[in-house]
Amino acid sequence: MSTPTDIATIARWEVKKSFSMMSRDVLPLAIILFVLLVLVTGFTAQTGLHLQDGMYRVGVDDPQVAQLIASDARFSVYQLDASTLNADRNAFDVIIVRGQGSSLGTDKANAALKTLSRDYGKYVNSIYNTETDLFAAYPLWIDSESVKSELSFLSTQSGQYISAAPSRVAPVPEGIVQNIPTPSPTLSITEDQLRAQLVQSNAQNTQISRYTDVLTSSSGMGNFKTPSQLSPPLPFDSIILVFIFIFPLYFTSQFFMMSIMNERIERKGEILLSTPVKASSIIIGKALPYFIGMLVICTGLTLYLRAPLLILLPLIPIIFFFLANALLIGMLSRSFKELSFISIFFSTVATSYLFFPSIFANVHVISLISPLTLIVLTIQGSAWTVTDYLYSTSLFWLTGAVLFYIAAKNFKDERLFSEKPLATRVREFLSEILPPKYPFTSLFLLSGFSIPFVFMVQMMCLVLFFNLPMPYSLVFLLLFAALIEEFAKGIGIYTIFSRDAAFFTWKNLVIASGATAFGFLVAEKLLLFITIAQISDSVFGSILFLSLGSLWLPLMLHFAGVLIVATCLKLGGKRWFVPGLTIAMVVHCLYNLYFILGWLG
Amino acid sequence: MAWLKGRHLSIIAKKEFRGLLNERTILLAVLLQLFIALFSSFLMVGLTSMYDPSSLSKYSHYRYSVAYTGNDSQLLTYLQTSPDFRVYRMDLSTAVAALGQRKLAAVIYMPDTRPDALDPVKITLYTVQNDLQSAIVDVKLKDIFLKFEQTLRQIREGRLDVQPLPLQIPASTGGGDFYEFVYGLLIPLLVFMPAIISSALVIDLITEEYQHETLETLISTPITFPEMVWGKVLACGLLVPIQAGTWLVLLMVNGIAIQNSGLILLQVTVSSLILIMIGTLVALHYRERTAAQFIFSTGLVVVILLALAVPSNPLNLLTRLAVGTAGAEQWLVLGVVMAIIIALGYVTQKYAERIAKDHMTG
Numbered sequence: 001m002s003t004p005t006d007i008a009t010i011a012r013w014e015v016k017k018s019f020s021m022m023s024r025d026v027l028p029l030a031i032i033l034f035v036l037l038v039l040v041t042g043f044t045a046q047t048g049l050h051l052q053d054g055m056y057r058v059g060v061d062d063p064q065v066a067q068l069i070a071s072d073a074r075f076s077v078y079q080l081d082a083s084t085l086n087a088d089r090n091a092f093d094v095i096i097v098r099g100q101g102s103s104l105g106t107d108k109a110n111a112a113l114k115t116l117s118r119d120y121g122k123y124v125n126s127i128y129n130t131e132t133d134l135f136a137a138y139p140l141w142i143d144s145e146s147v148k149s150e151l152s153f154l155s156t157q158s159g160q161y162i163s164a165a166p167s168r169v170a171p172v173p174e175g176i177v178q179n180i181p182t183p184s185p186t187l188s189i190t191e192d193q194l195r196a197q198l199v200q201s202n203a204q205n206t207q208i209s210r211y212t213d214v215l216t217s218s219s220g221m222g223n224f225k226t227p228s229q230l231s232p233p234l235p236f237d238s239i240i241l242v243f244i245f246i247f248p249l250y251f252t253s254q255f256f257m258m259s260i261m262n263e264r265i266e267r268k269g270e271i272l273l274s275t276p277v278k279a280s281s282i283i284i285g286k287a288l289p290y291f292i293g294m295l296v297i298c299t300g301l302t303l304y305l306r307a308p309l310l311i312l313l314p315l316i317p318i319i320f321f322f323l324a325n326a327l328l329i330g331m332l333s334r335s336f337k338e339l340s341f342i343s344i345f346f347s348t349v350a351t352s353y354l355f356f357p358s359i360f361a362n363v364h365v366i367s368l369i370s371p372l373t374l375i376v377l378t379i380q381g382s383a384w385t386v387t388d389y390l391y392s393t394s395l396f397w398l399t400g401a402v403l404f405y406i407a408a409k410n411f412k413d414e415r416l417f418s419e420k421p422l423a424t425r426v427r428e429f430l431s432e433i434l435p436p437k438y439p440f441t442s443l444f445l446l447s448g449f450s451i452p453f454v455f456m457v458q459m460m461c462l463v464l465f466f467n468l469p470m471p472y473s474l475v476f477l478l479l480f481a482a483l484i485e486e487f488a489k490g491i492g493i494y495t496i497f498s499r500d501a502a503f504f505t506w507k508n509l510v511i512a513s514g515a516t517a518f519g520f521l522v523a524e525k526l527l528l529f530i531t532i533a534q535i536s537d538s539v540f541g542s543i544l545f546l547s548l549g550s551l552w553l554p555l556m557l558h559f560a561g562v563l564i565v566a567t568c569l570k571l572g573g574k575r576w577f578v579p580g581l582t583i584a585m586v587v588h589c590l591y592n593l594y595f596i597l598g599w600l601g
Numbered sequence: 602m603a604w605l606k607g608r609h610l611s612i613i614a615k616k617e618f619r620g621l622l623n624e625r626t627i628l629l630a631v632l633l634q635l636f637i638a639l640f641s642s643f644l645m646v647g648l649t650s651m652y653d654p655s656s657l658s659k660y661s662h663y664r665y666s667v668a669y670t671g672n673d674s675q676l677l678t679y680l681q682t683s684p685d686f687r688v689y690r691m692d693l694s695t696a697v698a699a700l701g702q703r704k705l706a707a708v709i710y711m712p713d714t715r716p717d718a719l720d721p722v723k724i725t726l727y728t729v730q731n732d733l734q735s736a737i738v739d740v741k742l743k744d745i746f747l748k749f750e751q752t753l754r755q756i757r758e759g760r761l762d763v764q765p766l767p768l769q770i771p772a773s774t775g776g777g778d779f780y781e782f783v784y785g786l787l788i789p790l791l792v793f794m795p796a797i798i799s800s801a802l803v804i805d806l807i808t809e810e811y812q813h814e815t816l817e818t819l820i821s822t823p824i825t826f827p828e829m830v831w832g833k834v835l836a837c838g839l840l841v842p843i844q845a846g847t848w849l850v851l852l853m854v855n856g857i858a859i860q861n862s863g864l865i866l867l868q869v870t871v872s873s874l875i876l877i878m879i880g881t882l883v884a885l886h887y888r889e890r891t892a893a894q895f896i897f898s899t900g901l902v903v904v905i906l907l908a909l910a911v912p913s914n915p916l917n918l919l920t921r922l923a924v925g926t927a928g929a930e931q932w933l934v935l936g937v938v939m940a941i942i943i944a945l946g947y948v949t950q951k952y953a954e955r956i957a958k959d960h961m962t963g
Binding site: 033101128135137180187224 | 620621629630632633636637666668671689690691693694695697698699700701702704705708710712713714716719720721722723724725726727728729743746747749750753754756757758760761762763764765766767768769770771772780781784785786789798801802804805806808809812813887890891892894895896898899900902903906907909910911912913914916917920921924926
């Protein structure tokens with residue numbers, strides 16, 4: 001049989017198997033639950049989500065005001081006369097006496113005030129929207145124009161402002177000044193259209209639609225806004241995208257995970273493995289139905305939301321990445337509990353990686369490290385380039401591919417049906433892709449292929465530490481970046497060492513360290529030149545990827561790091577892996593400090 | 602009804618705990634919590650600095666350079682008197698070119714429209730695309746624009762038909778930006794997460810006995826089938842306050858004050874039993890993980906959505922307890938939850954007994 005036929009056969013089996021399992025008595029209940037889900041969603045949409053009810057206590061003396069405030073369930077409104085309110089001041093977050101509000105001054109009271117003024121603003125707008133003379137109610141309109149910066153964005157991201165220190169005289173631009181046409185003093189849309197937009201945007205500000213805005217944002221009105229509409233985009237909007245697109249993907253990949261796990265428990269996998277079908281064909285065949293299924297789900301969702309189909313492009317690498325991880329988790333875990341916890345852990349980390357950068361979608365280019373940002377941009381109608389796509393998805397493609405390769409190499413009896421602890425199994429999995437015949441070549445390749453993972457984890461640290469005040473973020477990033485790199489380089493040596501400690505004669509040790517360091521350097525440079533050039537120009541990037549300049553220095557650094565770890569292993573045994581890593585990390589940090597901050601010199 | 606022996610329950614519960622500890626999966630769970638806690642607190646710092654830049658000291662004394670172009674107006678005075686801005690009178694083309702080179706933070710163009718004109722005043726605001734600083738400047742400019750809008754509105758007041766109910770709400774003095782997000786979303790979700798994890802765990806524990814075919818060995822000991830089931834429910838139930846408690850401690854370490862933490866733990870633990878028992882029933886019915894988890898997670902969404910649609914639901918109660926506005930109604934909710942638990946418990950017991958009987962006879 002040829003490989004494509006094998007794959008097709010196994011894919012068909014997989015579909016048949018899951019359907020026969022499903023139809024037993026899952027399907028009827030699933031349909032009932034689905035109908036219930038639709039009903040409950042409708043019911044909840046009608047009654048609203050009662051999660052934040054009664055958070056704040058407000059005391060009011062006027063029944064009309066009380067009625068106005070009570071329309072927001074977040075407030076428990078007490079209507080009492082002014083003297084009682086003043087006497088019992090501390091029982092309320094906010095009191096409103098004769099139309100004058102006053103707060104307790106706590107964080108909670110401040111939050112109550114903010115919610116209150118938002119509610120009041122909405123109420124005022126609802127009155128103003130009905131005014132015959134719209135421009136008496138809304139006399140000021142702002143047309144936002146964005147100017148593309150001629151300097152790289154990176155100069156400001158570290159918190160330093162490049163704008164010259166404020167001076168008495170107006171700044172003078174360099175070079176030729178392009179003539180900017182004088183903006184038209186009138187709005188290009190009619191009063192009625194504006195009124196419709198105002199009514200719509202006022203109605204939108206409800207609890208649920210606050211999150212759904214991003215999906216239905218009608219940018220047909222141009223950039224005209226009233227001052228109260230002028231605010232940075234709500235970052236929580238992308239929460240909804242995470243749930244809509246990522247959750248079903250995660251859900252489906254669970255089935256794949258379970259299918260792999262079941263093969264192992266029921267030992268059916270053995271029969272499959274005894275056939276002449278290649279392991280890679282089995283894996284691809286088993287993954288294919290899930291891949292297609294996820295793609296269909298995403299397409300369906302996209303069509304349902306009437307979003308451009310372009311958003312499927314950034315979703316495909318995410319699907320690929322999820323499947324690769326699901327496969328490996330299904331192969332690694334020994335019990336259902338372990339499967340649950342590892343998959344929950346994986347999904348949380350992956351979701352954070354996808355979600356946290358994307359909330360800065362309109363604010364900062366760093367958000368592009370998440371493919372989700374491309375989705376947000378597409379839905380907003382902003383364009384992105386092929387470079388952007390490569391930049392945000394290449395790590396997903398590469399790590400997915402490497403994981404699939406590791407899984408394919410390990411898809412055989414002794415790995416699938418072993419009951420060893422997790423860490424040992426991970427080491428065995430790695431050991432499998434380091435054939436004893438070609439130790440140095442495989443170390444070179446392993447450390448090369450660890451680069452996408454290193455970048456991914458470092459990107460995560462970048463996101464994580466980006467929000468810290470400046471000196472701390474640098475310090476943390478410095479330490480973690482070094483640790484991650486040293487760990488990635490050391491893991492191959494450690495794997496070979498625990499398999500065959502005698503292999504490491506001094507000569508082999510030096511060659512192995514050299515191969516690892518060289519592989520790391522080559523892959524790092526390759527990936528950098530393709531994608532990450534943007535980030536690597538910043539202060540942060542220079543810590544992560546310092547070494548674009550001369551090549552022999554970083555090679556020496558990588559070599560020294562691996563050599564330290566390897567020597568520690570040789571002299572002290574496996575226990576010395578962690579201390580070795582620590583020493584290597586310190587050396588790495590010192591090197592970075594020397595070059596970035598010019599210390600020691 | 603066969604009586605459950607406490608000793609047997611604890612044997613099973615201990616066995617499950619040992620399993621969790623042996624596999625070190627529980628470590629993953631704790632690591633996960635730490636990870637999320639770290640991320641949320643960093644997120645807070647990031648968001649706060651984005652929305653309320655003055656909360657970070659390094660931004661507070663910074664004056665942004667803006668260019669004012671076009672015609673004179675009250676807005677120019679407001680900008681000049683603001684402590685946040687340094688205003689330059691410039692010509693539009695030069696100003697925009699300087700903005701592109703980041704020598705300015707924003708450029709404002711004012712047309713020749715009189716304040717009392719029939720037409721609106723349409724100003725044009727130029728800022729740098731995709732930039733953190735622009736976001737901050739936007740927030741600061743917004744206040745000034747609002748002030749200017751108010752001035753214009755007063756000038757045109759005579760042309761309004763209806764006046765809204767007057768209400769003076771003092772500007773809040775910093776802080777409290779993410780209070781609602783933290784207390785009204787983060788805390789209930791995080792504290793309730795252990796309940797969801799535990800109910801998924803009980804499915805794993807029960808289906809594992811079936812799929813690994815270890816059930817026969819267990820039943821051949823003096824431990825009865827219902828005892829085995831309840832032992833697993835107990836183990837999962839005990840995990841909830843431990844994990845939820847960890848959350849509360851982590852949140853408090855992050856400087857988020859939480860009131861009534863004892864009552865919160867009580868509410869979470871009790872309501873988690875509903876989910877755990879639903880999980881148990883589903884697992885007993887399907888005896889196979891994929892199907893059971895699938896049905897359970899779909900059912901879970903239905904149950905949680907339904908709960909959220911009801912006022913004073915347990916999740917809302919968690920929010921209210923955390924901010925200290927929960928009243929006596931919490932005991933009523935607890936009572937209702939207890940009643941549901943007793944009903945579910947009865948069903949679980951009967952079901953387990955029936956399975957045990959089928960097992961003996963068949």
